[in-house]
Amino acid sequence: MKCRGCGAQIQHENQRKPGYVPLEVFQKRRAEGKDILCQRCFRMRHYGKLESVKITNDFAKRLSKLVRKFEVIVWVLDISDFEGSYDPLLAEILKDLNKIIVVNKIDLLPKAVTIREIKSWVEERLKGQRFRDVYLTSAAKNYGTRSLLRALSLYENVIFVGMTNVGKSSIFQKLTGVDVNVTPFPGTTLDLIKATVKNTDIFDTPGIFSNRRIIDFLEPGSQKKISQKSLSRMTFKPQKGQTIFIGGLCRLDFSFDTELPPIFQIFASESVKFHVTSTSKADNLHVKQYGRLLVPPFKPKELSMDSLNWKEEEFELNTGEELAIAGLGWLSVRRGPFKAKVKTINDVIVKKRKALVNPYRGGMRGG
Known part of the structure; x- marks a missing residue:
């Protein structure tokens, strides 16, 4: 059977796919002889x-x-x-x-x-x-x-x-x-x-x-927390052997050959927590604090670590460049060069680009 509003095949298993109707709603409307609309069409038509x-x-x-x-x-x-x-x-x-x-x-x-x-x-x-x-x-x-x-x-x-x-x-x-x-x-x-x-x-x-952004993997409530908050910005000057977590879904490890350590800023929603730790402790911390200290996700059970496919990519970064993690935030380099190894969800877009934000400027637009 197909939805009378959009033509999608009616199904009862996945709310995020076209044609979804809760089984009890489907059975009730069918018994009453009423048109069957998928949940998406019903909400569009009535709300x-x-x-x-x-x-x-x-x-x-x-x-x-x-x-x-x-x-x-x-x-x-x-x-x-x-x-x-x-x-x-x-x-x-x-x-x-x-x-x-x-x-x-x-x-x-x-x-x-x-x-x-x-x-x-x-x-x-x-x-x-x-x-x-x-x-x-x-x-x-x-x-x-x-x-x-x-x-x-x-x-x-x-x-x-x-x-x-x-x-x-x-x-x-x-x-x-x-x-x-x-x-x-x-x-x-x-x-x-x-x-x-x-x-x-x-x-x-x-x-x-598209599941190419971290926000796509989160529940609607968590998406709202991220998308409706202002951007925060924090400056980092990592030492050798340090790791930075951007929430629980992105980990950054660094390496550099220069005497002076790199300096960069990370931009992300105010709901996203940054955390610096030693690389030797990072694996254990990730498991223990995922969805707790390290958010998003905002609850450990919202998105199980074991349910995700993870990837690692390494990027060479220099002053005037940025590294964007789709659906989460971006890193803006104030002093380079250095290498950043990014661990995040497989298929999420991670892209090096020319800086949008001059790293030496201050003030956030709109307060």
Whole structure:
């Protein structure tokens, strides 16, 4: 049996997959002769809430067909988790399509980083993508939404896309300011939320998760703790034989040949705890304090260490470079060179990049 709202095959096992209906709800509605809607469609229809979907090859094909029906695509990225929101598969789907880039959460960056510098850095990172313009926004501070709305008013229909926790739906609501309608889009299993502003129809889509970000592995409550907190920043000057944990899901070991130790800053949500220990004690500490002192995860049973596949990668880092861990945070080098060995969940994106934040600047934008 298929969902009457989106066409997904009804299933009762996995809430995160399309077509999920609790078995008792399914049996009750079927006995009453009522239409069977999956949980996602039911929530969209009755509460105007879009459930997230997993980016798979099948979903990618449907999304690719869907977005081509619109004049312009609004791709929302998160500046505080650029590598996680710039998902490789989604980037490939949108590569040659007509789109506007919206970079949200700029209020989280240090105040000294100028708007021009942020935009220039983003445009450099987007080389190879076709886009009309880049708009910097803060849904939390209501910054940049007016200029974005003026740009969208030039079109009859636009569609918003993006990963979960980037603030896509918050921007959509800031722009429209009206009650939304859930609209099943013909020929797809992807429902949309529609709002009309003057002569422009604006459509929102479910947020996408990919399991390429640490936040994707956490329970919804823990995701909320991370995504709704401000960024913290801490400066480190590790000695030889020291290890730094960024929560329980990322471990950093260091090696260097210089007399002076490296200096770097780590940016992450205020909910993420940093901890320095000796490398000789790191394995034991990780097991004992995982989900306790070392958070996220915020409970040991939320995400068992034994249930995860772990990987190790080593990077050579120098001054003016950053190392980003998708869905968690990034390390910004003030003094190098040094080597950093990263242990984290397999498939999570770990990327060395040109620095977004000048490591010698102070102050956090927006307080």
